[in-house]
Amino acid sequence: MSIDQDLKIAVILGSTRTGRFGPVVADWLLGHLVAREDMTADLVDLAATPLPTVFPSFGGELPPSEAELLAAVSPRLAAADAFVFVTPEYNHSFPAPLKNAIDWHNQQWHGKPIGFVSYGGLSGGLRAVEQLRVVMAELNSVTIRNTVSFHGAAQAFDADGKPRDPAAEAAAKTLLDQLAWWAHALRDARQTRPFAA
Ligand SMILES: Cc1cc2nc3c(=O)[nH]c(=O)nc-3n(C[C@H](O)[C@H](O)[C@H](O)COP(=O)(O)O)c2cc1C
Secondary structure, eight states: OOTTSOEEEEEEEOOOOTTOSHHHHHHHHHHHHHHOSSEEEEEEETTTSOOOSSOOOTTOOOOHHHHHHHHTTHHHHHHOSEEEEEEEOBTTBOOHHHHHHHHTOSGGGTTOEEEEEEEESTTTTHHHHHHHHHHHHHTTOEEOSOOEEEETHHHHBOTTSOBSSTHHHHHHHHHHHHHHHHHHHHHHHHHHSOOOO
16 A cells, blocks of 8 residues: 555544534534645544444344444444544543444554544533543553644534634544544554454
8 A cells, every 4th residue: 555545544433423513523523624735534423324332242242233234334444544532522422322332343543543623612622532431441542642632522513514713623623633644653563463352
């Protein structure tokens, strides 16, 4: 693979709530990704592609209907060079469907970088992000230092889906620049030497 090949970024939208605000945030981020020449984006919307919530026994097989649900998500995570989690904060953490999507997978996360765009009430989703850093370290991922966060999310965007605070655009650029650095470095490293878990 050429070192110049576009980075494949899977954007995982962690909120599945009816009437959720998440798509406004995800669409804004996707706008940034589409505008870049070094990245292609795949939106993994956990509402559109729900995953089973009951795990099989160790070594057990999934019923075909559940295997089909996983097949709509797992290959896309495997193909990604890097991820951005778009997550709200629910009770000082991140939503259960996002944890479910994380737990269904393992190697798909290994040796890959993850950036965060969070939103919520007073905290801007930052407590959800801090918890995600701990979880994703267990899955051999690298989390990106800089984040983008929106406090009082519903008021933070205008009717066109643009953040009212122009600083958000610069924050998104910094996040994606850092993600690109890690994604290139880790993709090169995985090609040189397969990740040993
Ligand atoms: C079950 C639940 C728990 C929440 N807990 C928090 C919280 O702990 N801290 C916070 O800042 N906002 C909290 N909120 C507010 C949400 O972060 C905010 O409404 C956000 O827009 C929800 O994302 P969604 O609309 O995409 O589902 C909570 C919302 C819900 C539904």
